[in-house]
Amino acid sequence: MGPTAITLIVAGALFVLVLLWAYRVAHRLDRLHVRTDLARQALVAALDRRAVVARAIAAVLREGADPDLEALGTTLATDADRAEAAPFAEREATENEMSLVLGRVAAATAGLVHPTELIAEIADAQTRVIMARRFYNDAVRDTRALATRRPVRWLRLAGRAQLPGYFEIIERVRA
Secondary structure, three states: OOHHHHHHHHHHHHHHHHHHHHHHHHHHHHHHHHHHHHHHHHHHHHHHHHHHHHHHHHHHHHHOOOHHHHHHHHHHHHHHHHHHHOOHHHHHHHHHHHHHHHHHHHHHOOOOOOOHHHHHHHHHHHHHHHHHHHHHHHHHHHHHHHHOOHHHHHOOOOOOOOOOOOOOOOOOOOO
16 A cells, blocks of 8 residues: 555545545534524513513503502503514513513502512513523523634535524513
8 A cells, every 4th residue: 555545545544534424524513503493482471471561560450549550551452462473583572561561560569569470471581581581691692602703704614504693682671
């Protein structure tokens, strides 16, 4: 066996190793995109649930005798409707507005007696939104970390998939 044959064997082995590595990375990147999509669906579901609970709170506020609370309830219902109807790319701003209104509701109703079910529901919905947002942002971080590596970009292992964006909203508004 001459030096040319050994060179060809080594080059072929390296080529096969690079192909195996590229296949594994492309497969991992595909799984990360699936994970990100599933996390986005869970986040949207949690945000939708929070909007439903916010509308229930708004209905209770609008039934009261206080005109300030009625106006706040109307604002909350409007913000919940807008947040739920907004496309995902624009949902951050509408969710932040709704979070601010929920904070104002908590401050305005601090001394009042609340239906226990609604307090538990909004607390649960807020916690689910926080968890879903963190899971989504973790999936986005992992996907972006792998997709932005130089070898992955050079070999175009991500295909034409766009990099997912983070979802940043106000987690808790203090009264």
